[in-house]
Amino acid sequence: xxxxxxxxxxxxxxxxxxxxxxxxxxxxxxxxxxxxxxxxxxxxxxxxxxxxxxxxxxxxxxxxxxxxxxxxxxxxxxxxxxxxxxxxxxxxxxxxxxxxxxxxxxxxxxxxxxxxxxxxxxxxxxxxxxxxxxxxxxxxxxxxxxxxxxxxxxxxxxxxxxxxxxxxxxxxxxxxxxxxxxxxxxxxxxxxxxxxxxxxxxxxxxxxxxxxxxxxxxxxxxxxxxxxxxxxxxxxxxxxxxxxxxxxxxxxxxxxxxxxxxxxxxxxxxxxxxxxxxxxxxxxxxxxxxxxxxxxxxxxxxxxxxxxxxxxxxxxxxxxxxxxxxxxxxxxxxxxxxxxxxxxxxxxxxxxxxxxxxxxxxxxxxxxxxxxxxxxxxxxxxxxxxxxxxxxxxxxxxxxxxxxxxxxxxxxxxxxxxxxxxxxxxxxxxxxxxxxxxxxxxxxxxxxxxxxxxxxxxxxxxxxxxxxxxxxxxxxxxxxxxxxxxxxxx
Numbered sequence: 001x002x003x004x005x006x007x008x009x010x011x012x013x014x015x016x017x018x019x020x021x022x023x024x025x026x027x028x029x030x031x032x033x034x035x036x037x038x039x040x041x042x043x044x045x046x047x048x049x050x051x052x053x054x055x056x057x058x059x060x061x062x063x064x065x066x067x068x069x070x071x072x073x074x075x076x077x078x079x080x081x082x083x084x085x086x087x088x089x090x091x092x093x094x095x096x097x098x099x100x101x102x103x104x105x106x107x108x109x110x111x112x113x114x115x116x117x118x119x120x121x122x123x124x125x126x127x128x129x130x131x132x133x134x135x136x137x138x139x140x141x142x143x144x145x146x147x148x149x150x151x152x153x154x155x156x157x158x159x160x161x162x163x164x165x166x167x168x169x170x171x172x173x174x175x176x177x178x179x180x181x182x183x184x185x186x187x188x189x190x191x192x193x194x195x196x197x198x199x200x201x202x203x204x205x206x207x208x209x210x211x212x213x214x215x216x217x218x219x220x221x222x223x224x225x226x227x228x229x230x231x232x233x234x235x236x237x238x239x240x241x242x243x244x245x246x247x248x249x250x251x252x253x254x255x256x257x258x259x260x261x262x263x264x265x266x267x268x269x270x271x272x273x274x275x276x277x278x279x280x281x282x283x284x285x286x287x288x289x290x291x292x293x294x295x296x297x298x299x300x301x302x303x304x305x306x307x308x309x310x311x312x313x314x315x316x317x318x319x320x321x322x323x324x325x326x327x328x329x330x331x332x333x334x335x336x337x338x339x340x341x342x343x344x345x346x347x348x349x350x351x352x353x354x355x356x357x358x359x360x361x362x363x364x365x366x367x368x369x370x371x372x373x374x375x376x377x378x379x380x381x382x383x384x385x386x387x388x389x390x391x392x393x394x395x396x397x398x399x400x401x402x403x404x405x406x407x408x409x410x411x412x413x414x415x416x417x418x419x420x421x422x423x424x425x426x427x428x429x430x431x432x433x434x435x436x437x438x439x440x441x442x443x444x445x446x447x448x449x450x451x452x453x454x455x456x457x458x459x460x461x462x463x464x465x466x467x468x469x470x471x472x473x474x475x476x477x478x479x480x481x482x483x484x485x486x487x488x489x490x
Contacts, residue, residue, distance in 0.1 A: 364402030
């Protein structure tokens with residue numbers, strides 16, 4: 001087995017499928033690790049936000065204490081205003097820290113403690129500033145030393161340092177997790193890239209190999225087609241010559257059969273005249289000498305001979321019709337086909353108009369739907385449709401109103417015509433048989449020799465078409481004619 005055949009085999013397809021599946025899996029894993037990395041990065045950002053808020057809280061606490069001390073040293077309203085700004089910002093910062101560490105039970109406990117220290121500091125500083133407003137320099141100095149407001153600052157610093165330490169541990173852990181996620185992501189992406197390169201290389205190699213083999217196969221097929229076209233041309237020429245020989249043979253045989261048949265028909269007429277004279281003679285003999293004529297003589301002259309002559313005449317007339325049909329088929333095969341553009345609606349309507357008398361007798365109705373125009377031989381196509389429509393009228397179901405429909409449609413470079421009736425139908429086993437020469441189907445209660453459909457098929461073949469039948473007994477029949485929209489015959 002060739003390597004390319006193995007590559008196109010089930011094992012190669014399975015391996016390729018498994019490779020793509022693995023690549024998809026690696027891609028999913030890489031996506032998951034990337035998402036984890038993003039999540040870890042968000043956690044790191046969250047830790048930094050907590051640490052920043054804690055630093056801001058310490059700064060505000062120390063600012064409030066600095067404002068208190070400055071006011072005690074120098075009772076300037078700017079120190080009091082600075083404290084009020086810090087006092088307003090401290091609860092907001094405290095609330096932001098509480099929201100940030102709400103999912104951490106340990107930190108939440110420290111936040112509650114810190115919140116108490118902040119509230120106590122604000123209350124202590126505000127009281128100290130209010131009392132210091134009425135003191136002299138000595139009183140303010142004593143309050144500067146003895147007031148315990150600075151203890152709150154130390155407590156705030158200690159609590160925030162504990163919280164900072166906890167956040168630092170979280171930051172370290174999350175940084176390590178983020179680093180691992182990044183490493184895994186990079187590894188997954190590298191593996192996915194390697195698999196992608198491998199699959200791409202394998203696919204390109206197999207595609208180029210298959211393309212090369214396809215090109216070689218195309219070249220071989222072109223050579224085979226050229227040989228086949230030449231062989232078909234030779235066979236077609238042989239078939240054409242054979243068909244011409246058969247047509248000439250049929251014409252010669254049919255023509256030569258006419259001569260003895262004419263003689264037989266002539267002698268039959270003479271025998272008929274002689275039987276009449278013999279009958280007159282027998283009448284005279286019976287009148288003059290009855291004993292000379294027996295009953296057998298009278299039976300032979302008056303019944304047997306006339307019946308035999310009628311049988312000979314009937315047989316010769318049938319043979320004459322058959323010979324005429326063969327001659328007609330032979331002449332049609334030798335006739336030069338002349339394609340021309342035909343308005344099928346006009347052509348079929350003309351055929352239907354010529355049958356109005358017969359339609360009136362049978363009560364049948366013919367519907368002609370819009371038909372596509374074609375380029376083909378007028379005589380042949382008129383004979384085809386005349387035969388099909390006449391047969392549809394001829395073989396209607398007794399007791400059932402006849403409904404015949406002629407329709408057609410364009411299918412690419414071909415056209416499909418249908419002649420559908422609701423008549424007696426054709427047994428499925430006879431669908432091909434009805435197109436044979438001198439073969440008929442069903443009850444033979446209508447005149448005919450079984451030539452019409454054979455003639456239709458021969459003309460359809462000559463025009464490059466095909467004809468078939470779709471039918472069932474008592475369900476009507478549909479004859480379908482497929483042929484080129486533009487005939488190439490000449």
